[in-house]
Amino acid sequence: MHRSALVALSTLAVAYAQQVGTQTAEVHPPLTWQTCTAPGSCTTNNGKVVLDANWRWLHTTDGYTNCYTGNTWDASLCPDAETCAANCALDGADYTGTYGVTATGSSLKLNFVTNGANKNVGSRLYLMDTDTSYHMFKPLNQEFTFDVDVSTLPCGLNGALYFSEMDADGGMARFPTNKAGAKYGTGYCDSQCPRDLKFINGMANVEGWTPDSNSANSGTGNMGSCCSEMDVWEANSMDAAYTPHPCSTDGQTECTDDQCTGGTTGLCDPAGCDFNSFRMGDETFYGSGLTVDTTQPFTVVTQFLTSDNTTSGTLSEIRRLYVQNGQVIQNSKTSVAGLDAYDSITDDFCSAQKTAFGDDNLFAAQGGLQQMGASFAKGVVLVLSIWDDYAANMLWLDSDYPTDADASSPGVHRGNCATTSGVPADVESSAANAYVTYSNIKVGPIGSTFTSS
Ligand SMILES: *[C@@H]1O[C@H](CO)[C@@H](O)[C@H](O)[C@H]1NC(C)=O
DSSP states (O other): OOHHHHHHHHHSSSSOEEOOOOOOOOOEEEEEEEEEEETEEEEEEEEEEEEEEGOOOOTTTTSBBEEEEEEEEOTTOOHHHHHHHEEEEEOOOOHHHHOOOOEETEEEEEEEOOOOOOEEOOOEEEEETTTTTEEOOOOOOEEEEEEETTTOOOEEEEEEEEEOOOOOOTTTTTTTTTSSGGGGGGOOOBBBBOOOEEETTTEETTTEEOOTTTTTSOOOEEEEEEEEEEEEEEOSSSSSSEEEOOOOSSSSSEEGGGGGGOOOOOOOOOOOOEETTTTOOOOEEEESSSEETTOOOEEEEEEETTTTTTSSOOEEEEEEEEEETEEEEEEEOOOOOOOOOOOSSSEEEEEEEEHHHHHOOOHTTHHHHHHHHHHHHHOOEEEEEEOTTTTTTHHHHHSSTTTTSSSSSTTOOOSSSSSOOOOHHHHHHHHHTOEEEEEEEEEEEETTTTTOO
């Protein structure tokens, strides 16, 4: 970082950072959610959601010339990270018209493809307390519950609800060149250390930017943005997984080169320790007309247990329940050669699963559940999204993966989707009208957020 250059620039121009545009007023859609103390005893919080910065129009601070068009930066406005941050502003979002995002009461609907002035694919939003700060959840010894409708999500799509250890203000305090902050959805990070973000730590990711060969809108730069991530829910109508992904970092951390990838040089566990009922051997538990029937909405309950049953304890187990039509459905049990009948995520489960599937246990190497829990203790941001997968066609969730492995070897067969499914160009056309709805978000002590009839 060459902050001295930035300081010099500031004497020449009033505006000198990742800026805010004023073409569209930024109005955060309101979304209510609840804090519970006992079943049926909950109070309502008036939250809001904000669209991630990467989806927003990025234009000159003094006009409306694009800084980024398609998947390419404007070379004169963005010759380097600092100049680009000085020249370019993020604008407000037309949530429904441009991005297909609609909030109603406690319900948030995210459309997959929206054909406004431009074609928009997917979205990623964060739950806020105020117009300038994300809500920070502390899930230790807590239960987190929501309703979901995945009925229109085919192979290749992912309606994902998860926690990332982002800064509450989107990074504004730590990175003063970021003038947009949480109000404009900045500061994203996750355990894949994404390098497709246009801004990281208040700097444009222009150095090394390479447009994606298969995407008209995205590319990757030299910088990535890492942090611990808890995938509470990654699902379509065929498959669902929940997956802790610890990082060795403390909060959102910029990476470069080998630090951004998995493996021994990486800062994170990008594969995570997943519990996908189908992959774990119960192929008739989750799907159309199955025990959890994905043709109808249902409730997803996730319990973050600690070793001493306190909110300051060590994360020891992540349990899952479903509720559908008034019936509580216990999680499926693993049925895999060499594995006991686990129905939750513990460090023992992760170790046994990695051994049975012949995978490296990077989860343990990055600190396992204890490190995931350390992230929860600091506070994590709720992310709500819908996406398709330009890297791996979502086959890691719903098909045979890796595709060159023998589908009969343990852990490879993850769902009934074809290995040819999930190609973004295909699903963006065939499933353009797909959507996910998240509603009735509740948090509270174990056992407080759901009832059965
Ligand atoms: C924590 O709670 C569980 C379930 O109620 C109980 O079985 C366990 O003994 C408790 N552990 C401690 C350390 O109190």
